[in-house]
Amino acid sequence: MANYKMIIQYDGTRYKGWQRQKTTDQTIQGKIEAILSRQYGRTIEIDGSGRTDAGVHAHGQVANFRLPDACCAGKTPEELCEELRQIFVQYLPEDIAVTEVRVASERFHSRLNVVKKTYVYRIWNADYPNVFERKYMLHDNRPMDVEAMRQAAQYLLGKHDFAAFCGNAKMKKSTVRTIHEIDIRRIGEEIRFTYTGNGFLQNMIRILTGTLVDVGCSVYPPERVVEILASKVRAEAGPTMPAQGLTLWEVIY
Amino acid sequence: MANYKMIIQYDGTRYKGWQRQKTTDQTIQGKIEAILSRQYGRTIEIDGSGRTDAGVHAHGQVANFRLPDACCAGKTPEELCEELRQIFVQYLPEDIAVTEVRVASERFHSRLNVVKKTYVYRIWNADYPNVFERKYMLHDNRPMDVEAMRQAAQYLLGKHDFAAFCGNAKMKKSTVRTIHEIDIRRIGEEIRFTYTGNGFLQNMIRILTGTLVDVGCSVYPPERVVEILASKVRAEAGPTMPAQGLTLWEVIY
Numbered sequence: 001m002a003n004y005k006m007i008i009q010y011d012g013t014r015y016k017g018w019q020r021q022k023t024t025d026q027t028i029q030g031k032i033e034a035i036l037s038r039q040y041g042r043t044i045e046i047d048g049s050g051r052t053d054a055g056v057h058a059h060g061q062v063a064n065f066r067l068p069d070a071c072c073a074g075k076t077p078e079e080l081c082e083e084l085r086q087i088f089v090q091y092l093p094e095d096i097a098v099t100e101v102r103v104a105s106e107r108f109h110s111r112l113n114v115v116k117k118t119y120v121y122r123i124w125n126a127d128y129p130n131v132f133e134r135k136y137m138l139h140d141n142r143p144m145d146v147e148a149m150r151q152a153a154q155y156l157l158g159k160h161d162f163a164a165f166c167g168n169a170k171m172k173k174s175t176v177r178t179i180h181e182i183d184i185r186r187i188g189e190e191i192r193f194t195y196t197g198n199g200f201l202q203n204m205i206r207i208l209t210g211t212l213v214d215v216g217c218s219v220y221p222p223e224r225v226v227e228i229l230a231s232k233v234r235a236e237a238g239p240t241m242p243a244q245g246l247t248l249w250e251v252i253y
Numbered sequence: 254m255a256n257y258k259m260i261i262q263y264d265g266t267r268y269k270g271w272q273r274q275k276t277t278d279q280t281i282q283g284k285i286e287a288i289l290s291r292q293y294g295r296t297i298e299i300d301g302s303g304r305t306d307a308g309v310h311a312h313g314q315v316a317n318f319r320l321p322d323a324c325c326a327g328k329t330p331e332e333l334c335e336e337l338r339q340i341f342v343q344y345l346p347e348d349i350a351v352t353e354v355r356v357a358s359e360r361f362h363s364r365l366n367v368v369k370k371t372y373v374y375r376i377w378n379a380d381y382p383n384v385f386e387r388k389y390m391l392h393d394n395r396p397m398d399v400e401a402m403r404q405a406a407q408y409l410l411g412k413h414d415f416a417a418f419c420g421n422a423k424m425k426k427s428t429v430r431t432i433h434e435i436d437i438r439r440i441g442e443e444i445r446f447t448y449t450g451n452g453f454l455q456n457m458i459r460i461l462t463g464t465l466v467d468v469g470c471s472v473y474p475p476e477r478v479v480e481i482l483a484s485k486v487r488a489e490a491g492p493t494m495p496a497q498g499l500t501l502w503e504v505i506y
Contacts, residue, residue: 009384009385010384011384011385057385059385085380085381088381089380089381089382094382094384094387095384095387096384097381097382097383097384098381099379099381126352127338127342128338128341128342128350128351128352129342129347129350130350131262131263131264131347131348131349131350132262132264132310132312132386132389133385134347134348136385
């Protein structure tokens with residue numbers, strides 16, 4: 001049973017998120033599993049690097065899965081990779097694409113082996129809307145002080161208890177995470193936030209961005225972020241930003 | 254009656270093209286005129302720099318129009334520009350945006366004063382589809398020789414009779430045009446064709462691109478373009494490429 005690793009891109013607009021659900025077939029994992037299971041005549045499950053929420057996009061989601069020998073009809077793993085690529089091009093809807101399929105080591109696990117993840121949050125910061133990328137950015141025309149947001153972001157770097165930035169009020173596991181880098185830059189009329197860390201809590205990027213935007217709009221000064229972090233209270237932080245601006249950019253192993 | 258110039262962006266996917274039609278309200282010009290006419294209580298017509306076909310996009314379409322003094326309620330032209338911007342943000346659908354409105358000179362005419370126009374044709378040249386920009390590119394995974402296409406493009410530069418590249422078989426006016434520049438480049442998995450000229454015939458960019466792609470795919474050698482041009486016969490040139498890959502990029506006055 002060879003272990004296959006794939007990279008997946010999706011426009012999350014139409015979907016209820018990554019994770020398979022019993023009550024809807026509108027999930028990314030569900031769509032891919034349905035295609036594989038139909039193709040190979042048995043239930044095939046895939047493991048993603050992590051969930052993405054409803055409406056969130058992915059530029060480089062990673063998943064792995066095994067194909068039972070009975071499905072392989074004497075084909076080599078490399079031949080099966082090519083077969084899989086063609087199946088995905090043929091059967092996936094136009095808002096999901098598998099950009100890469102290759103044989104991974106037997107022990108590779110797309111969730112357990114994650115070293116770092118990068119997420120991007122995009123805000124279109126102009127008076128008029130963005131016609132072409134409207135589904136991938138949040139439109140917010142308030143003046144934003146990028147320098148103040150950068151200063152605030154410095155307080156979030158490193159290993160902290162991010163309980164104040166966790167969207168799951170009943171979280172029982174550790175809320176300690178490490179953020180390696182937060183890059184904030186203006187690209188024309190866009191403000192782009194890029195977060196890299198060893199893992200992120202539910203809604204964490206969206207709450208971090210909501211808090212930084214509060215700082216950028218002078219709702220409170222950059223130093224306030226230190227108190228929010230120390231409080232460990234969700235209500236102290238900024239709003240959860242809408243899903244449409246968020247993209248899982250890259251998963252590093 | 255001040256003369257207003259505006260820059261318009263649109264995702265042309267849902268529309269029957271730029272030009273107002275009696276049989277459908279799904280045109281860009283029709284949408285903008287309907288908003289202005291309703292707002293100011295009388296028929297207001299706008300002049301675009303030129304038509305775009307059904308499904309073609311615009312990054313920088315230009316139009317101008319006059320507001321009768323009776324509509325201005327004592328406001329200065331600058332105040333009216335701001336009012337117009339707000340009206341467009343409020344009432345335009347999400348796939349049309351007016352990015353700029355300003356007072357133009359009394360004699361400015363968006364079609365008659367055009368000096369140069371730039372169009373972009375985008376091809377996504379990978380095995381897997383592009384999820385995020387799928388509506389703005391044509392997906393074609395055939396290997397393409399960019400150098401051969403560049404060589405062929407050289408023969409098209411300058412002033413020529415482009416009858417072989419005209420989609421209107423009954424064209425009665427001159428089919429002579431001047432192409433100043435054709436830039437062809439690979440940007441990651443994308444191949445981008447950028448055409449600048451003093452004006453283009455109906456479907457001309459799409460037929461030029463179809464011909465260059467024929468060259469890129471070795472259907473015929475670059476030199477064949479010289480014969481096609483000299484023939485002045487539409488059937489000698491390549492296919493009319495689909496509208497979705499085409500964007501009116503910029504109009505220069």
